[in-house]
Amino acid sequence: MFSANDFIPAKYSHSIEKGSFQWSAPSNIALVKYWGKKDHQIPANPSVSFTLNNCKTITKLAFAKKEHFDISTSLNTGLLSVTNTELSFDLLFEGQAKEDFKPKIQKFFERIAVYLPFLKEYHFTIDTQNTFPHSSGIASSASGMAALAMNLMSLEKALNPEMTDDYFFRKASFLARLGSGSACRSVKGSVVVWGNHAKVLGSSDLFGVEFPNAIHDNFKDFQDTILLVDKGEKQVSSTIGHELMHNHPFAERRFTQAHENLNQLISIFKSGDLNEFIKIVESEALTLHAMMMTSMPYFILMKPNTLEIINSIWKFRNETKIPVCFTLDAGANVHVLYPKKDKPKILQFIKSELVGYCQNSQYICDEIGIGSQLIMDN
Ligand code: PMV
Numbered sequence: 001m002f003s004a005n006d007f008i009p010a011k012y013s014h015s016i017e018k019g020s021f022q023w024s025a026p027s028n029i030a031l032v033k034y035w036g037k038k039d040h041q042i043p044a045n046p047s048v049s050f051t052l053n054n055c056k057t058i059t060k061l062a063f064a065k066k067e068h069f070d071i072s073t074s075l076n077t078g079l080l081s082v083t084n085t086e087l088s089f090d091l092l093f094e095g096q097a098k099e100d101f102k103p104k105i106q107k108f109f110e111r112i113a114v115y116l117p118f119l120k121e122y123h124f125t126i127d128t129q130n131t132f133p134h135s136s137g138i139a140s141s142a143s144g145m146a147a148l149a150m151n152l153m154s155l156e157k158a159l160n161p162e163m164t165d166d167y168f169f170r171k172a173s174f175l176a177r178l179g180s181g182s183a184c185r186s187v188k189g190s191v192v193v194w195g196n197h198a199k200v201l202g203s204s205d206l207f208g209v210e211f212p213n214a215i216h217d218n219f220k221d222f223q224d225t226i227l228l229v230d231k232g233e234k235q236v237s238s239t240i241g242h243e244l245m246h247n248h249p250f251a252e253r254r255f256t257q258a259h260e261n262l263n264q265l266i267s268i269f270k271s272g273d274l275n276e277f278i279k280i281v282e283s284e285a286l287t288l289h290a291m292m293m294t295s296m297p298y299f300i301l302m303k304p305n306t307l308e309i310i311n312s313i314w315k316f317r318n319e320t321k322i323p324v325c326f327t328l329d330a331g332a333n334v335h336v337l338y339p340k341k342d343k344p345k346i347l348q349f350i351k352s353e354l355v356g357y358c359q360n361s362q363y364i365c366d367e368i369g370i371g372s373q374l375i376m377d378n
Helices: 071-077 099-112 117-122 143-161 163-177 179-187 238-243 251-271 274-293 305-320 340-357
Strands: 018-032 045-066 082-084 089-091 122-130 190-195 208-210 225-227 327-328 333-337 363-367 374-378
Touching: 018 143, 018 251, 018 327, 018 363, 045 143, 045 179, 045 225, 045 251, 082 251, 099 143, 099 163, 117 122, 117 143, 122 143, 122 238, 143 163, 143 179, 143 363, 143 374, 163 179, 163 208, 179 190, 225 340, 274 327, 305 327, 305 333, 305 374, 333 340, 340 363
Parallel strands: 089 122
Antiparallel strands: 018 045, 018 374, 045 122, 045 190, 045 363, 082 089, 190 208, 225 333, 225 363, 327 333
């Protein structure tokens, strides 16, 4: 059993003046949803996700020891450094200074400072971009926080080269979780469980783990085509959303149900039973939205076109027997999940019947991936 204290390092063996790293981290799509949390980003129930491959954040982290930091460099780029007593960083999004992202990063750094004592010794330049279109309604917090956490762990490993890979990835997930809960499922692996579950060996509330049991070939090349129904700002931020589960009339039953559904998925992953998979995944998506509809205050995050798409998928599945299903995040976009062998038929179906329900006919083709990747180590 790990505790948060296990991630507070002892002395570092090396010192390093400056350098940079670059990592990519993918988004992920939950099959059993995380909705509701306790203090310190501890989930109210376990969740499991498929890691995506194409929807990614790419983040470069440059660092320089503060006493050697050349303030004129900062003046040259025209950027103002955030210096909040001890934490200091600049933030670029797609090459441009992005002031409105800074408070979130500032808060993240404050939360993780105790686990990364070196944070206060450096000035950081964070240069970040997403592979998916800006304001597509796809949350970038999971991939964004995971990419930043990977970079920070690369720096910690440079300070402590004896660090094992296990520790590296576990702590990266632990840190990412403190940025955005679901980000801890974007670090490593194709199928990732986050949250204590009696039947998932090594599972923890503190970090995501690669699903340790057998996974049938049926799931190994799963596709996720994301239909962009509403690209607007999120109506309910996930912080507010999770809070709605406090004193929610159905909360306890929901949390128990998530354990049961994950339990069932363990057998389904082994057997490859796609019909049973579909039942759990669609029920989880609708339950997530049912929780929002039955909270106080209440929200409907689906749009009429979300329902049109769901009905079309059900009709198509009935007629063709192709095992295609949907899931939803806390918004109106629809993730269409299906095995790769059915891709030509599903894409044809999407183009002929679903694209009309998407804003500007936009959708993104993604598939199951393997997690974060190191791009550059300088
Ligand atoms: O990681 P957060 O706090 O943005 O919450 C994500 C919640 C859902 O996307 C709705 C579900 C999930 O498990 O990813």
